[in-house]
Amino acid sequence: xxxxxxxxxxxxxxxxxxxxxxAGRNLLQPVINxxxxxxxxxxxxxxxALGSSGTAYANLELDLEDGRRGSRQDRAAPLLARSCGAEAxxxxxxxxxxxVLVLAALAVGRGVVVSRGELVEIGGGFRIPEVLEQSGxxxxxVGTTNRTRLGDYQRAVDETDADVALVLKVHASNYRITGFxxxxxxxxxxxxxxxxxxxxxxxxxxxTTPWLGAGPPAWLAGEPAARQTLAAGADLVTFSGDKLLGGxxxxxxxxxxxxxxxxxxxxxxxxxxxxxxxxxxxxxVALAYLRRDGDAIPFWRMATTPVEVLRRRATxxxxxxxxxxxxxxxxxxLPGVEIPSAGVAVAGDHAATLRAGARPIVxxxxxGVTVCDLRTxxxxxxxxxxxxxxxxxxxxxxxxxxxxxxxxxxx
Numbered sequence: 081x082x083x084x085x086x087x088x089x090x091x092x093x094x095x096x097x098x099x100x101x102x103a104g105r106n107l108l109q110p111v112i113n114x115x116x117x118x119x120x121x122x123x124x125x126x127x128x129a130l131g132s133s134g135t136a137y138a139n140l141e142l143d144l145e146d147g148r149r150g151s152r153q154d155r156a157a158p159l160l161a162r163s164c165g166a167e168a169x170x171x172x173x174x175x176x177x178x179x180v181l182v183l184a185a186l187a188v189g190r191g192v193v194v195s196r197g198e199l200v201e202i203g204g205g206f207r208i209p210e211v212l213e214q215s216g217x218x219x220x221x222v223g224t225t226n227r228t229r230l231g232d233y234q235r236a237v238d239e240t241d242a243d244v245a246l247v248l249k250v251h252a253s254n255y256r257i258t259g260f261x262x263x264x265x266x267x268x269x270x271x272x273x274x275x276x277x278x279x280x281x282x283x284x285x286x287x288t289t290p291w292l293g294a295g296p297p298a299w300l301a302g303e304p305a306a307r308q309t310l311a312a313g314a315d316l317v318t319f320s321g322d323k324l325l326g327g328x329x330x331x332x333x334x335x336x337x338x339x340x341x342x343x344x345x346x347x348x349x350x351x352x353x354x355x356x357x358x359x360x361x362x363x364x365v366a367l368a369y370l371r372r373d374g375d376a377i378p379f380w381r382m383a384t385t386p387v388e389v390l391r392r393r394a395t396x397x398x399x400x401x402x403x404x405x406x407x408x409x410x411x412x413x414l415p416g417v418e419i420p421s422a423g424v425a426v427a428g429d430h431a432a433t434l435r436a437g438a439r440p441i442v443x444x445x446x447x448g449v450t451v452c453d454l455r456t457x458x459x460x461x462x463x464x465x466x467x468x469x470x471x472x473x474x475x476x477x478x479x480x481x482x483x484x485x486x487x488x489x490x491x
Contacts, residue, residue, distance in 0.1 A: 082405040088402065090263055091276045092188065092424050095299040099240075100334070102285060104435055105420070107212055109179050109182065109440070110437060110439070111439070111440040111441065111442055112124060112440070112441040112442065112457055112458075112461050112464065112465060113127075113436075113442055113456040113457065114422055114423070114441055114442060114443045114444075114451075114452035114453055114454070114457050114458055114465065115410075115442055115443065115453060115456060116405060116406070116407035116408065116423070116442050116444070116451075116453030116457060117407070117408055117410035117411075117456065118163070118379060118382060118383055118408070118409050118410055118411075118425070118455070118456055119322070119323055119324075119410040119411030119413060119417075120410055121381070121410065121411055121412075121443075122443065124322070124327050124329075125323060125329070125410075125411045125427075126321075126322045126323065126325070126327060126328070126378070126379045126411075127378040127379060127382070127458075128322075128326075128327060128328050128361045128365070130347065134142025135415075137192040138360060140152050140155075140356045140359070141282070142379070152353065152354075152356070153170050153171065153344060155359050155363050156171055156359050156362040156363040156366050157169040157170050157332075159363060159366035159367060159369075159370060160285075160332055160350075160362070160366045160369075162370065163285055163286070163307075163335055163369040163370055164285050164286060164305075164306035164310060164317070164334055165184045165307045165310055165311060166305040166306070166310055166317075166334035166335050166336075166340075167335065167336055167337040167340070168334070168335070168336070168340040168341070169332055169333060169334035169335075169340060170332075170333050170334075170340055170343060170344050170349070171321070171330050171331070171332055171333075171353075171354055171358075171362060171394075172330065172331040172332075172333070172349070172351055172352040172353060172354065173329070173331060173353070173354050173358070174320065174321075174329055174331045174365075175281060175283075175318055175319060175320040175329070175331040175332075176202065176206055176211060176412075177217075177329075177331050177332030177352040178319075178333045179208075179279055179318050179333060180185075180211055180214060180215050180348070180352075181212055181333065181343050181349060182277055182281075182316060182333060182339075182346050183211070183212060183215035183216070183217040183248075183369060184215040184216055184217070184317060184346055184348055184396060185220075185248055185342045185343045185345075185346040185348075186245060186275065186277075186339065186342060187215070187216075187217040187245035187246055188215065188216035188217060189216060189218070190215070190218065190244065190245035191217070191218045191219075191220040191236070191242045191243050191244040191245060192212060192217045192218065192219060192220060192241050192245060192246055192247075192248050193220045193222055193233055193234075193236045193242075193245070193246075193247045193248065193274075194208065194212075194219060194220070194221060194222070194248045194250065195221075195222055195223045195224050195228035195232070195246055195249070195250075195263065195264070196218060196221050196222065196224055196228065197221050197223060197224070197225050197226060197227070197228055197257065197263060198228075198248075198249065198250035198251075198252060198263075199221070199250075200250055200252055200254070200255075202254065202281075202412065208250055208294050212214070213359070217245070220236050220242050220244060222235075222236050225257075226259070226261045226262075227259055227260070227262040227263075227420050228261065228262065228263055228264060229262060229264065229337075230264050230269070230271075230272075232263045232270050233247055233264060233269060233272055234272060234385075237272055237273065237274055238388060243363040244274055244383075245274070245275075246274050246275040246276070246277055246315075247269055247274050247275070247276045248277050248278075248279065249264075249266060249269060249270055249276065249277070249278045249279070249314075249450075250279045250281070250311060251278070251279060251280045251281045251282065251304050253281040253282045253412055253413055253414075253415075254281075254412035254413070254415055255415055256415055256416060256451075259482070265312070266278055266309055266312040266314050267312040267313050267356060268312055269313070269354060270312065270314070272315075273334075275315040275339065276313065276314045276316075277314070277315065277316045277317075277318065278304070278309045278314040278316070278317045278318075279317075279318045279319075280304045280305070280306060280309055280317055280318070280319045281319060281320060281323075281412075281444075282303065282319065282320065282323045282324045282367070282411075282412070282414075283306075283319035283320040283321060283322075283323040283324045283325035283389060284300070284303050284305040284319075284324040284413070285305060285307065285319075285325055285369060286306070286307045286308070287300075287303075287305040287307065287308050288303070289324075289369075289374065290374030290377070290380035290383070291372045291373075297383070297384060299409075299414065299417045299418075299419055299457050301323075303306050303310065303324070303413075303414065304349055304364055306319055306320075306332075307332060310335060314331060314335065315336050315339055315340060315485055316334065316335035316336065316339050316340070317332075317333075317334050317335055317388060318331060318332065318333050318334075319331070319332050320332075321358075321362055321410070323411050323412070324378055324379075324409070324413055325365065326365055326377040326378065326379035326453065327361060327362045327377075328358045328362055328363035328365075329355075329358065329370055330354055330358055330362055330367070331352075335396040336356050354487070366378060371463040378458070382455055382456060382458075383409070383419065383455070387420045387421060387422055390421055390422035390423070390454045390455060391422040393422075393454050393462060394422050394424050394454055396462070397424055397462060397465065397466040398466060399426070399466050399469045399471070399473070399477055400424040400425055400426040400450075400452075400469055401424060401425050401426075402422065402424055403420050403422065403423055403424065403425045403451065404420075404421075404422055405422065405423050405453050406418035406419065406421055407419045407420075407421040407422060407453055407455040407456065407483070419455065421453050421454070421455040422453075422454060422455075423451055423452045423454045423455075424451075424452050424454070424469065425450065425451045425452075426449070426450045426452075426469055426473045427443045427448070427449055427474070428448065428449070428450060428473065429441050429448060429450060430443070430450040430469070430472035430473060431444070431450060433472040434450070434468055434469070434472055437468050437471075439461075439464050439468070441465060441467065443465075443466055450469075450472075452465060
Protein backbone atom coordinates (compact mmCIF):
# COMPACT_ATOMS: atom_id res chain seq x y z
CA UNK A 81 0.00 0.00 0.00
CA UNK A 82 2.81 2.42 0.87
CA UNK A 83 4.43 1.77 -2.54
CA UNK A 84 1.10 2.41 -4.29
CA UNK A 85 0.65 5.71 -2.41
CA UNK A 86 4.15 6.76 -3.38
CA UNK A 87 3.39 5.99 -7.02
CA UNK A 88 0.26 8.13 -6.92
CA UNK A 89 2.17 10.97 -5.23
CA UNK A 90 4.82 10.71 -7.94
CA UNK A 91 2.18 11.11 -10.65
CA UNK A 92 2.12 7.43 -11.69
CA UNK A 93 -1.45 6.26 -10.97
CA UNK A 94 -1.19 3.45 -13.53
CA UNK A 95 1.52 1.79 -11.48
CA UNK A 96 -0.67 2.06 -8.39
CA UNK A 97 -3.59 0.46 -10.23
CA UNK A 98 -1.39 -2.41 -11.39
CA UNK A 99 -0.18 -3.02 -7.86
CA UNK A 100 -3.73 -2.91 -6.50
CA UNK A 101 -4.92 -5.35 -9.18
CA UNK A 102 -2.04 -7.72 -8.39
CA ALA A 103 -2.89 -7.61 -4.68
CA GLY A 104 -6.55 -8.32 -5.47
CA ARG A 105 -5.69 -11.33 -7.61
CA ASN A 106 -3.77 -12.82 -4.70
CA LEU A 107 -6.99 -13.03 -2.65
CA LEU A 108 -9.02 -16.24 -2.46
CA GLN A 109 -11.49 -16.31 -5.35
CA PRO A 110 -13.49 -18.82 -7.40
CA VAL A 111 -11.62 -20.48 -10.26
CA ILE A 112 -12.58 -22.93 -13.00
CA ASN A 113 -10.71 -26.21 -12.66
CA UNK A 114 -10.11 -27.56 -16.17
CA UNK A 115 -7.19 -29.81 -15.22
CA UNK A 116 -9.09 -33.08 -14.94
CA UNK A 117 -7.84 -33.52 -11.36
CA UNK A 118 -11.04 -33.84 -9.33
CA UNK A 119 -9.43 -33.35 -5.90
CA UNK A 120 -6.82 -30.76 -6.87
CA UNK A 121 -4.90 -29.93 -3.70
CA UNK A 122 -3.83 -26.50 -4.99
CA UNK A 123 -7.50 -25.67 -5.70
CA UNK A 124 -8.86 -26.76 -2.32
CA UNK A 125 -9.52 -30.40 -3.27
CA UNK A 126 -13.25 -31.21 -3.21
CA UNK A 127 -15.52 -28.45 -4.59
CA UNK A 128 -17.98 -27.46 -1.89
CA ALA A 129 -21.07 -25.25 -1.74
CA LEU A 130 -21.59 -23.75 1.72
CA GLY A 131 -24.85 -24.40 3.53
CA SER A 132 -27.21 -21.49 4.11
CA SER A 133 -26.05 -21.06 7.71
CA GLY A 134 -22.57 -20.23 6.42
CA THR A 135 -23.68 -16.71 5.43
CA ALA A 136 -25.09 -15.49 8.77
CA TYR A 137 -25.15 -16.21 12.49
CA ALA A 138 -25.71 -19.88 13.21
CA ASN A 139 -26.54 -21.98 16.26
CA LEU A 140 -22.98 -23.29 16.32
CA GLU A 141 -22.90 -23.86 20.09
CA LEU A 142 -26.47 -23.08 21.06
CA ASP A 143 -29.22 -25.55 21.94
CA LEU A 144 -32.29 -23.95 20.37
CA GLU A 145 -34.58 -26.11 22.49
CA ASP A 146 -33.54 -24.81 25.91
CA GLY A 147 -31.39 -21.81 24.98
CA ARG A 148 -28.32 -23.18 26.73
CA ARG A 149 -24.82 -23.48 25.36
CA GLY A 150 -24.29 -26.69 23.43
CA SER A 151 -21.45 -28.33 21.52
CA ARG A 152 -20.43 -27.67 17.94
CA GLN A 153 -19.99 -31.44 17.67
CA ASP A 154 -23.77 -31.83 17.93
CA ARG A 155 -24.38 -30.71 14.33
CA ALA A 156 -22.57 -32.47 11.48
CA ALA A 157 -20.97 -35.21 13.59
CA PRO A 158 -24.16 -37.16 14.47
CA LEU A 159 -25.24 -37.00 10.83
CA LEU A 160 -21.90 -38.44 9.73
CA ALA A 161 -22.13 -41.15 12.39
CA ARG A 162 -25.53 -42.16 11.14
CA SER A 163 -24.34 -42.11 7.54
CA CYS A 164 -21.55 -44.61 8.20
CA GLY A 165 -23.28 -46.74 10.83
CA ALA A 166 -21.17 -45.54 13.77
CA GLU A 167 -22.32 -45.09 17.36
CA ALA A 168 -20.77 -41.61 17.46
CA UNK A 169 -18.49 -39.27 15.56
CA UNK A 170 -16.61 -36.01 15.96
CA UNK A 171 -15.00 -33.54 13.58
CA UNK A 172 -11.54 -31.96 13.70
CA UNK A 173 -9.69 -29.83 11.18
CA UNK A 174 -8.03 -32.57 9.06
CA UNK A 175 -7.29 -36.29 9.01
CA UNK A 176 -3.79 -35.96 10.45
CA UNK A 177 -5.32 -34.12 13.41
CA UNK A 178 -7.86 -36.93 13.80
CA UNK A 179 -5.08 -39.53 14.04
CA VAL A 180 -3.06 -37.41 16.49
CA LEU A 181 -6.10 -36.88 18.71
CA VAL A 182 -7.05 -40.57 18.73
CA LEU A 183 -3.52 -41.62 19.67
CA ALA A 184 -3.13 -38.90 22.30
CA ALA A 185 -6.47 -39.73 23.90
CA LEU A 186 -6.24 -43.52 23.79
CA ALA A 187 -2.56 -44.47 23.75
CA VAL A 188 -0.39 -41.79 25.37
CA GLY A 189 2.69 -43.40 26.89
CA ARG A 190 1.73 -46.84 25.53
CA GLY A 191 2.42 -48.90 22.45
CA VAL A 192 0.57 -48.73 19.13
CA VAL A 193 1.06 -51.66 16.76
CA VAL A 194 1.52 -50.73 13.09
CA SER A 195 2.63 -52.85 10.14
CA ARG A 196 5.95 -51.78 8.62
CA GLY A 197 4.16 -51.79 5.28
CA GLU A 198 1.83 -49.06 6.55
CA LEU A 199 4.33 -46.55 7.94
CA VAL A 200 3.31 -44.12 5.25
CA GLU A 201 4.21 -40.53 4.48
CA ILE A 202 1.31 -38.26 3.64
CA GLY A 203 1.36 -34.86 1.95
CA GLY A 204 3.71 -32.19 3.24
CA GLY A 205 6.27 -34.71 4.52
CA PHE A 206 4.22 -35.87 7.53
CA ARG A 207 5.03 -39.47 8.46
CA ILE A 208 3.11 -41.92 10.62
CA PRO A 209 6.08 -42.55 12.99
CA GLU A 210 6.42 -38.81 13.57
CA VAL A 211 2.68 -38.40 14.12
CA LEU A 212 2.85 -41.19 16.71
CA GLU A 213 5.76 -39.51 18.45
CA GLN A 214 3.96 -36.17 18.65
CA SER A 215 0.88 -37.81 20.15
CA GLY A 216 2.89 -39.24 23.02
CA UNK A 217 2.25 -42.84 21.96
CA UNK A 218 5.01 -45.35 21.23
CA UNK A 219 5.41 -47.08 17.88
CA UNK A 220 5.52 -50.88 17.85
CA UNK A 221 6.49 -52.04 14.35
CA VAL A 222 5.50 -55.49 13.11
CA GLY A 223 5.95 -57.48 9.90
CA THR A 224 7.97 -56.36 6.89
CA THR A 225 7.55 -53.77 4.17
CA ASN A 226 5.70 -56.16 1.88
CA ARG A 227 4.26 -58.87 4.15
CA THR A 228 2.60 -58.68 7.57
CA ARG A 229 0.55 -61.49 9.12
CA LEU A 230 -1.97 -61.68 11.96
CA GLY A 231 0.58 -63.54 14.10
CA ASP A 232 2.91 -60.53 13.91
CA TYR A 233 0.28 -58.34 15.53
CA GLN A 234 -0.65 -60.97 18.11
CA ARG A 235 2.95 -61.51 19.23
CA ALA A 236 3.41 -57.77 19.74
CA VAL A 237 0.27 -57.60 21.86
CA ASP A 238 1.32 -60.64 23.90
CA GLU A 239 4.69 -59.15 24.81
CA THR A 240 4.19 -57.66 28.27
CA ASP A 241 6.91 -55.04 27.79
CA ALA A 242 5.17 -53.70 24.68
CA ASP A 243 2.17 -52.47 26.72
CA VAL A 244 0.02 -52.19 23.59
CA ALA A 245 -2.95 -49.82 23.82
CA LEU A 246 -4.34 -50.33 20.33
CA VAL A 247 -3.76 -51.61 16.82
CA LEU A 248 -3.53 -49.02 14.03
CA LYS A 249 -4.21 -49.96 10.41
CA VAL A 250 -3.25 -47.28 7.87
CA HIS A 251 -4.63 -47.28 4.33
CA ALA A 252 -1.92 -46.67 1.73
CA SER A 253 -4.13 -44.25 -0.17
CA ASN A 254 -1.41 -42.43 -2.12
CA TYR A 255 0.69 -45.37 -3.38
CA ARG A 256 0.47 -49.08 -4.18
CA ILE A 257 2.74 -52.04 -3.37
CA THR A 258 2.18 -55.00 -5.68
CA GLY A 259 3.71 -58.43 -6.12
CA PHE A 260 4.75 -60.64 -3.19
CA UNK A 261 2.59 -58.91 -0.58
CA UNK A 262 0.33 -59.74 2.33
CA UNK A 263 -1.64 -57.62 4.77
CA UNK A 264 -4.16 -58.31 7.51
CA UNK A 265 -7.77 -57.32 6.99
CA UNK A 266 -9.74 -55.43 9.62
CA UNK A 267 -12.01 -58.38 10.43
CA UNK A 268 -8.95 -60.45 11.33
CA UNK A 269 -7.40 -57.63 13.38
CA UNK A 270 -10.68 -57.39 15.30
CA UNK A 271 -9.98 -60.84 16.81
CA UNK A 272 -7.07 -59.34 18.77
CA UNK A 273 -7.89 -58.17 22.27
CA UNK A 274 -7.15 -54.51 21.60
CA UNK A 275 -9.14 -51.66 20.00
CA UNK A 276 -8.57 -51.45 16.24
CA UNK A 277 -8.26 -47.97 14.71
CA UNK A 278 -8.40 -47.83 10.92
CA UNK A 279 -7.10 -44.68 9.26
CA UNK A 280 -8.82 -45.01 5.87
CA UNK A 281 -7.55 -41.57 4.87
CA UNK A 282 -9.33 -40.86 1.60
CA UNK A 283 -12.73 -40.63 3.21
CA UNK A 284 -14.99 -42.94 1.21
CA UNK A 285 -18.01 -43.00 3.51
CA UNK A 286 -19.89 -45.96 2.07
CA UNK A 287 -18.86 -48.51 -0.56
CA THR A 288 -22.26 -48.07 -2.22
CA THR A 289 -21.58 -44.38 -2.91
CA PRO A 290 -22.61 -42.44 -5.01
CA TRP A 291 -25.95 -44.24 -5.57
CA LEU A 292 -26.18 -43.16 -9.19
CA GLY A 293 -26.85 -45.24 -12.29
CA ALA A 294 -25.85 -48.88 -12.05
CA GLY A 295 -23.92 -48.51 -8.81
CA PRO A 296 -20.41 -47.52 -7.69
CA PRO A 297 -17.95 -46.86 -10.54
CA ALA A 298 -15.33 -49.51 -11.28
CA TRP A 299 -12.49 -47.15 -10.35
CA LEU A 300 -13.58 -47.30 -6.67
CA ALA A 301 -12.90 -51.05 -6.44
CA GLY A 302 -10.83 -51.96 -3.39
CA GLU A 303 -11.06 -48.55 -1.71
CA PRO A 304 -11.92 -49.00 2.01
CA ALA A 305 -15.08 -47.26 3.18
CA ALA A 306 -16.00 -46.10 6.69
CA ARG A 307 -19.31 -47.98 6.94
CA GLN A 308 -17.89 -51.29 5.77
CA THR A 309 -14.69 -50.91 7.84
CA LEU A 310 -16.71 -50.37 11.02
CA ALA A 311 -18.98 -53.28 10.13
CA ALA A 312 -15.88 -55.46 9.72
CA GLY A 313 -14.92 -54.82 13.35
CA ALA A 314 -12.91 -51.59 13.54
CA ASP A 315 -13.53 -49.72 16.77
CA LEU A 316 -12.72 -46.35 15.23
CA VAL A 317 -12.15 -45.02 11.73
CA THR A 318 -10.49 -41.74 10.80
CA PHE A 319 -10.79 -40.09 7.40
CA SER A 320 -10.60 -36.81 5.48
CA GLY A 321 -13.54 -34.58 4.69
CA ASP A 322 -12.18 -33.00 1.50
CA LYS A 323 -11.37 -36.13 -0.50
CA LEU A 324 -13.75 -38.94 -1.46
CA LEU A 325 -16.31 -37.73 1.09
CA GLY A 326 -16.76 -34.68 -1.13
CA GLY A 327 -16.81 -32.06 1.63
CA UNK A 328 -14.61 -29.31 3.11
CA UNK A 329 -11.20 -29.83 4.69
CA UNK A 330 -11.87 -31.70 7.92
CA UNK A 331 -10.99 -34.86 9.77
CA UNK A 332 -13.62 -37.28 11.04
CA UNK A 333 -13.36 -39.75 13.93
CA UNK A 334 -16.22 -42.26 13.99
CA UNK A 335 -16.93 -45.47 15.86
CA UNK A 336 -17.57 -46.65 19.41
CA UNK A 337 -19.21 -43.98 21.53
CA UNK A 338 -16.92 -44.32 24.57
CA UNK A 339 -13.79 -44.00 22.42
CA UNK A 340 -15.14 -40.96 20.58
CA UNK A 341 -16.06 -39.45 23.95
CA UNK A 342 -12.49 -39.96 25.18
CA UNK A 343 -11.21 -38.11 22.13
CA UNK A 344 -13.77 -35.33 22.54
CA UNK A 345 -12.76 -34.83 26.18
CA UNK A 346 -9.04 -34.59 25.48
CA UNK A 347 -7.47 -31.09 25.77
CA UNK A 348 -6.24 -31.28 22.15
CA UNK A 349 -9.84 -31.49 20.93
CA UNK A 350 -10.34 -27.76 21.42
CA UNK A 351 -7.12 -26.89 19.59
CA UNK A 352 -8.10 -29.09 16.64
CA UNK A 353 -11.78 -28.18 16.33
CA UNK A 354 -13.14 -26.74 13.05
CA UNK A 355 -15.06 -23.49 12.64
CA UNK A 356 -18.67 -22.83 11.77
CA UNK A 357 -18.14 -22.49 8.01
CA UNK A 358 -16.54 -25.94 7.82
CA UNK A 359 -19.24 -27.52 9.95
CA UNK A 360 -21.98 -25.87 7.90
CA UNK A 361 -20.55 -27.24 4.66
CA UNK A 362 -19.96 -30.65 6.21
CA UNK A 363 -23.52 -30.74 7.51
CA UNK A 364 -24.84 -30.14 4.00
CA VAL A 365 -22.70 -33.00 2.68
CA ALA A 366 -23.82 -35.36 5.45
CA LEU A 367 -27.49 -34.57 4.76
CA ALA A 368 -26.93 -35.38 1.09
CA TYR A 369 -25.56 -38.78 2.10
CA LEU A 370 -28.56 -39.45 4.32
CA ARG A 371 -30.86 -38.56 1.40
CA ARG A 372 -28.69 -40.81 -0.81
CA ASP A 373 -28.45 -37.87 -3.16
CA GLY A 374 -25.03 -38.20 -4.80
CA ASP A 375 -25.98 -35.57 -7.36
CA ALA A 376 -26.07 -32.96 -4.57
CA ILE A 377 -22.35 -33.51 -3.87
CA PRO A 378 -20.31 -31.69 -6.56
CA PHE A 379 -17.39 -34.12 -6.44
CA TRP A 380 -19.60 -37.16 -7.05
CA ARG A 381 -21.65 -35.35 -9.67
CA MET A 382 -18.47 -34.53 -11.61
CA ALA A 383 -16.79 -37.88 -11.05
CA THR A 384 -19.73 -39.91 -12.31
CA THR A 385 -20.83 -37.82 -15.30
CA PRO A 386 -20.97 -40.19 -18.30
CA VAL A 387 -18.16 -39.54 -20.75
CA GLU A 388 -20.73 -39.27 -23.55
CA VAL A 389 -22.15 -36.19 -21.85
CA LEU A 390 -18.68 -34.65 -21.65
CA ARG A 391 -18.11 -35.31 -25.35
CA ARG A 392 -21.33 -33.48 -26.25
CA ARG A 393 -20.34 -30.53 -24.09
CA ALA A 394 -16.90 -30.41 -25.72
CA THR A 395 -18.48 -30.21 -29.17
CA UNK A 396 -21.01 -27.62 -28.03
CA UNK A 397 -18.26 -25.28 -26.76
CA UNK A 398 -17.46 -24.48 -30.40
CA UNK A 399 -13.84 -23.65 -29.72
CA UNK A 400 -10.66 -25.65 -30.16
CA UNK A 401 -10.85 -29.35 -30.90
CA UNK A 402 -12.78 -31.97 -28.88
CA UNK A 403 -10.38 -34.60 -27.48
CA UNK A 404 -10.52 -37.77 -25.44
CA UNK A 405 -8.58 -37.60 -22.18
CA UNK A 406 -8.32 -39.19 -18.76
CA UNK A 407 -9.15 -37.54 -15.44
CA UNK A 408 -7.82 -38.60 -12.05
CA UNK A 409 -9.22 -38.26 -8.54
CA UNK A 410 -6.03 -36.63 -7.19
CA UNK A 411 -5.56 -35.42 -3.63
CA UNK A 412 -3.50 -38.47 -2.71
CA UNK A 413 -6.31 -40.90 -3.54
CA LEU A 414 -6.58 -43.90 -5.86
CA PRO A 415 -3.03 -43.79 -7.31
CA GLY A 416 -2.77 -45.02 -10.88
CA VAL A 417 -6.52 -44.91 -11.44
CA GLU A 418 -7.74 -42.95 -14.46
CA ILE A 419 -11.32 -42.00 -15.32
CA PRO A 420 -12.28 -41.73 -19.00
CA SER A 421 -13.04 -38.12 -19.85
CA ALA A 422 -13.35 -35.60 -22.67
CA GLY A 423 -12.46 -31.97 -23.22
CA VAL A 424 -11.14 -29.49 -25.72
CA ALA A 425 -7.65 -28.71 -26.94
CA VAL A 426 -6.29 -25.47 -28.39
CA ALA A 427 -2.88 -25.24 -30.06
CA GLY A 428 -0.30 -23.33 -28.05
CA ASP A 429 0.39 -22.72 -24.38
CA HIS A 430 -2.40 -20.46 -23.08
CA ALA A 431 -2.27 -21.52 -19.43
CA ALA A 432 -1.00 -18.18 -18.10
CA THR A 433 -3.54 -16.21 -20.17
CA LEU A 434 -6.41 -18.33 -18.90
CA ARG A 435 -5.29 -17.89 -15.29
CA ALA A 436 -5.14 -14.11 -15.78
CA GLY A 437 -8.78 -13.78 -16.85
CA ALA A 438 -11.56 -12.13 -14.86
CA ARG A 439 -12.64 -15.66 -13.92
CA PRO A 440 -9.36 -17.57 -13.62
CA ILE A 441 -9.24 -20.90 -15.45
CA VAL A 442 -6.64 -23.50 -14.52
CA UNK A 443 -5.85 -25.74 -17.49
CA UNK A 444 -2.95 -27.99 -18.40
CA UNK A 445 -0.51 -28.02 -21.30
CA UNK A 446 0.51 -31.26 -23.03
CA UNK A 447 3.14 -31.11 -25.79
CA GLY A 448 2.44 -27.46 -26.58
CA VAL A 449 -1.34 -27.89 -26.59
CA THR A 450 -3.65 -26.34 -23.99
CA VAL A 451 -6.14 -28.95 -22.79
CA CYS A 452 -9.29 -28.26 -20.77
CA ASP A 453 -10.77 -31.44 -19.26
CA LEU A 454 -14.52 -30.97 -18.82
CA ARG A 455 -14.91 -33.58 -16.07
CA THR A 456 -13.82 -30.98 -13.54
CA UNK A 457 -15.70 -28.06 -15.10
CA UNK A 458 -19.26 -27.39 -13.95
CA UNK A 459 -21.61 -27.15 -16.95
CA UNK A 460 -22.71 -23.70 -15.79
CA UNK A 461 -19.15 -22.50 -16.51
CA UNK A 462 -19.01 -23.82 -20.11
CA UNK A 463 -19.88 -20.44 -21.65
CA UNK A 464 -17.17 -18.68 -19.62
CA UNK A 465 -14.66 -21.34 -20.62
CA UNK A 466 -15.55 -21.11 -24.32
CA UNK A 467 -15.24 -17.31 -24.35
CA UNK A 468 -11.90 -17.39 -22.51
CA UNK A 469 -10.47 -20.07 -24.81
CA UNK A 470 -11.57 -18.19 -27.92
CA UNK A 471 -9.99 -14.98 -26.65
CA UNK A 472 -6.79 -16.73 -25.58
CA UNK A 473 -6.40 -18.36 -28.98
CA UNK A 474 -7.16 -15.06 -30.72
CA UNK A 475 -10.66 -16.12 -31.70
CA UNK A 476 -10.30 -19.53 -33.43
CA UNK A 477 -13.52 -21.51 -33.42
CA UNK A 478 -14.23 -25.21 -33.78
CA UNK A 479 -12.50 -26.76 -36.81
CA UNK A 480 -9.55 -24.34 -36.69
CA UNK A 481 -7.21 -27.13 -37.73
CA UNK A 482 -5.24 -27.36 -34.49
CA UNK A 483 -3.64 -30.77 -34.41
CA UNK A 484 -4.25 -32.06 -30.91
CA UNK A 485 -3.91 -35.71 -30.04
CA UNK A 486 -5.57 -37.24 -26.97
CA UNK A 487 -3.27 -36.11 -24.18
CA UNK A 488 -1.59 -38.46 -21.74
CA UNK A 489 -1.60 -37.50 -18.07
CA UNK A 490 1.40 -37.37 -15.78
CA UNK A 491 -0.23 -35.77 -12.75
